[in-house]
Amino acid sequence: MDFSLLLNNFAKHISLTKTEEKFITSLLEYKIIRAKDFLVQQGEVSKYSAFVLNGCLRGYTIDSDGTEHVLSFAPKDWWIADMYSLLSQKPGNLNIEAMVDTEVALISKTNQEKMYEKVPKLERFFRIIIEKSLVAYQQRLNDNLSLTAEERYLKFCKVYPQLINEIPQKQIAAYIGVTPEFLSKLRAKQARAK
Amino acid sequence: MDFSLLLNNFAKHISLTKTEEKFITSLLEYKIIRAKDFLVQQGEVSKYSAFVLNGCLRGYTIDSDGTEHVLSFAPKDWWIADMYSLLSQKPGNLNIEAMVDTEVALISKTNQEKMYEKVPKLERFFRIIIEKSLVAYQQRLNDNLSLTAEERYLKFCKVYPQLINEIPQKQIAAYIGVTPEFLSKLRAKQARAK
DNA sequence: ATCATTTCTTAAACTAGATTAAGTATTTTC
């Protein structure tokens, strides 16, 4: 199994010896999640954090009237997990689904704890990436409080240029918080304006 | 200076020796922020994380048409910082203001780094509290995507019962993402329903 | 290739929540 993308990801914030790399690698699981299959579904207790080696996952919730809300997209080189369920070990309400066939490296909660014990540097690594994730969610919450749907769409296009033409529009709508019909209207308006 | 509240806060997730406590305490600064004064304002580069010993801070942004949006309240025993600015060392867009005279323990970025070096356990501590904060922001973003204003208000009342009668309503409105007028309408409706 | 399913578009009717405006409480300040 080739975990080099993940090891490079670690290397962005900490440096690991070969021995440490071997140890960590030995605690990883490799999995292919087929398009439309799930890593976890709402109601389950999450066991894994996932790192995407190839492909794309999305994390979404389904509200009481059946509407989907996308909390995150995880393309290649991104981390994703239902942090709530993983930390509390209670049933979560996140669905993590593969948008295309996706290769992931999985770390089980118990193995992650082992890693922290043997390689404390990893505490630092995960502190840093969680800090970044926190900043991103704060920013996004602020965008949802302060921007119009159109502004959020334009921002999405800027932040995820690679996703725009790769994923269904209705999922962009479910990410920025509007109906697919309204997003379609926005896009028509913008095409007209050119 | 009495930092025992903060030391107890650390003790919730890690255990420190007396020596470590002394070292950490020596790197803390104590400050009183008078009501309506700021810990940081938008445009400044953040230097500190704050832990509230007494009183209450709030973190908010001001959008292009002058509307305030509250990202967080920090009552006694809570942490608050402009994480974006603190991490990137770029000018932030958060205002952190005291709602009443507030005592805080401050950790400067450089002292925080010293603490991580000398007491690596703190990496774990901050990883854990940032994880919890991340879960809370994800949850709140999801609420903003999936609940009505009324549902968000009721949830706020459940989650922050102590704040409901302590803080101005317009700031609850700025937290849940509605105008003060609309919140007033919601409350009138609920009072009528009883 | 064809049928079925899913996605996208357009448009009319609708509504949750914003805006504007004016009046009433409540705090703050000197």
Next chain:
DNA sequence: GAAAATACTTAATCTAGTTTAAGAAATGAT
């Protein structure tokens, strides 16, 4: 403790975004 400032309420009008519905385009399955 009066005046000023800030916070809250009510109500009419307005609008960004939703809902419903129906057709067109694209994608997937056999």
